[in-house]
Amino acid sequence: MSLRHALLGLLAQGPASGYDLLKVFEISLANVWPATQSQVYAELARLADADLVKVAAGGPRGRKEYSIAERGLAELRHWLTEVEPARTGRSEMLLRVFFLGQTHPDQARGYLRREAEVAERQRERLAALKQVVEREESDLSVYGRLALEWGLRFSAMQREWAEWAGGQIGGGVGPEPADPSGPVALSDPAGPQGDRGHPS
Amino acid sequence: MSLRHALLGLLAQGPASGYDLLKVFEISLANVWPATQSQVYAELARLADADLVKVAAGGPRGRKEYSIAERGLAELRHWLTEVEPARTGRSEMLLRVFFLGQTHPDQARGYLRREAEVAERQRERLAALKQVVEREESDLSVYGRLALEWGLRFSAMQREWAEWAGGQIGGGVGPEPADPSGPVALSDPAGPQGDRGHPS
DNA sequence: TTTATCATGTAAGGAGTTACATGATTCG
DNA sequence: CGAATCATGTAACTCCTTACATGATAAA
Numbered sequence: 001m002s003l004r005h006a007l008l009g010l011l012a013q014g015p016a017s018g019y020d021l022l023k024v025f026e027i028s029l030a031n032v033w034p035a036t037q038s039q040v041y042a043e044l045a046r047l048a049d050a051d052l053v054k055v056a057a058g059g060p061r062g063r064k065e066y067s068i069a070e071r072g073l074a075e076l077r078h079w080l081t082e083v084e085p086a087r088t089g090r091s092e093m094l095l096r097v098f099f100l101g102q103t104h105p106d107q108a109r110g111y112l113r114r115e116a117e118v119a120e121r122q123r124e125r126l127a128a129l130k131q132v133v134e135r136e137e138s139d140l141s142v143y144g145r146l147a148l149e150w151g152l153r154f155s156a157m158q159r160e161w162a163e164w165a166g167g168q169i170g171g172g173v174g175p176e177p178a179d180p181s182g183p184v185a186l187s188d189p190a191g192p193q194g195d196r197g198h199p200s
Numbered sequence: 201m202s203l204r205h206a207l208l209g210l211l212a213q214g215p216a217s218g219y220d221l222l223k224v225f226e227i228s229l230a231n232v233w234p235a236t237q238s239q240v241y242a243e244l245a246r247l248a249d250a251d252l253v254k255v256a257a258g259g260p261r262g263r264k265e266y267s268i269a270e271r272g273l274a275e276l277r278h279w280l281t282e283v284e285p286a287r288t289g290r291s292e293m294l295l296r297v298f299f300l301g302q303t304h305p306d307q308a309r310g311y312l313r314r315e316a317e318v319a320e321r322q323r324e325r326l327a328a329l330k331q332v333v334e335r336e337e338s339d340l341s342v343y344g345r346l347a348l349e350w351g352l353r354f355s356a357m358q359r360e361w362a363e364w365a366g367g368q369i370g371g372g373v374g375p376e377p378a379d380p381s382g383p384v385a386l387s388d389p390a391g392p393q394g395d396r397g398h399p400s
Numbered sequence: 401t402t403t404a405t406c407a408t409g410t411a412a413g414g415a416g417t418t419a420c421a422t423g424a425t426t427c428g
Numbered sequence: 429c430g431a432a433t434c435a436t437g438t439a440a441c442t443c444c445t446t447a448c449a450t451g452a453t454a455a456a
Binding site: 017018019022037038041042045059060061062063064 | 406407408409410411
């Protein structure tokens with residue numbers, strides 16, 4: 001139920017319409033908590049229904065201005081300080097890594113190289129944003145900067161890991177004979193496979 | 201649709217029942233792609249229906265043994281090499297960071313300190329697992345190791361960031377007067393807020 | 401006047417979670 | 429015999445995505 005809290009958090013910084021909030025999701029929260037138009041409008045309606053926000057209808061073109069209510073602020077603070085964050089990460093990127101043995105080493109290396117490149121582009125984008133933010137003496141709060149720094153560190157880590165990982169694969173760099181049907185092909189009858197690593 | 205590919209990936213390593221696969225999800229893929237019992241059984245049925253896997257019914261107690269079909273293997277390889285990974289990360293942890301200005305600096309620091317501790321425990325757990333894996337001369341494929349290493353690097357990064365971030369907050373370490381209703385309280389009428397950082 | 405932007409909603413479906421429900425077999 | 433484990437499924441609900449649908453106002 002974190003979309004709810006994202007909306008409360010934004011409304012705690014000042015009143016806004018669904019449309020306004022949507023913009024913030026696109027520009028600013030896109031990489032932390034993406035949300036679609038459908039979702040935002042629906043959740044705002046629920047929030048108003050639960051008296052966590054107040055609505056002032058009647059702006060220019062059907063515009064509704066939402067502002068946080070006492071109960072909403074209380075809920076936000078409760079969530080921030082007393083609710084244990086869910087850490088159920090899903091990573092399509094890592095899921096693929098587990099099964100990369102099903103491809104040629106060359107393809108596995110290619111996959112990791114592309115990941116390294118994507119991470120590097122991301123890092124550069126954030127580094128540029130950081131420059132802008134620092135130069136402009138900031139609209140951006142301390143906390144926004146912390147998130148930005150997380151992104152920088154994450155993308156640097158990701159790039160370094162992907163480069164290292166690419167180097168770990170096989171010895172052969174040129175084309176090698178394909179191994180017949182997988183990496184180790186554990187098809188023992190005694191149930192499937194032993195333990196595997198579990199990161200994050 | 202990655203649960204589908206996770207199942208195909210596991211079945212590519214050898215036949216298994218839904219129950220077997222569930223175990224793998226609990227032990228091994230839990231941190232990369234968690235899945236529940238409901239989900240696994242339902243998806244296996246769909247997979248069989250689409251002829252991506254074959255079923256051999258009739259084990260001891262209603263046990264059904266699934267094995268990957270040609271089409272399934274083709275789909276798996278296609279996904280691994282030709283489908284661009286979705287990078288839509290959601291992070292409850294970072295979402296909170298954005299709104300930490302709604303609490304006392306002390307509480308914000310507390311939050312980040314707890315995150316650092318959680319990350320450190322995670323790191324230790326993975327480091328221990330790495331030792332085991334290295335000592336046992338490994339059932340764990342090269343690729344499992346790559347994922348494990350990712351987890352180690354990620355949790356180290358997370359811990360370092362959280363410690364650094366805690367230090368960035370306020371100057372005051374003792375109790376400070378609460379600021380009335382938020383950090384900067386951008387309640388300007390000219391639409392909501394400027395740009396904010398967007399990490400990963 | 402046409403186009404872009406502002407502004408809000410609904411509907412259908414996929415994916416995930418939690419809870420319920422049932423029964424067979426093995427081990428102590 | 430009773431408990432643990434093996435083994436499979438269904439139902440209800442929440443959350444998210446994609447697509448459809450509509451209309452007002454501001455700027456060129």
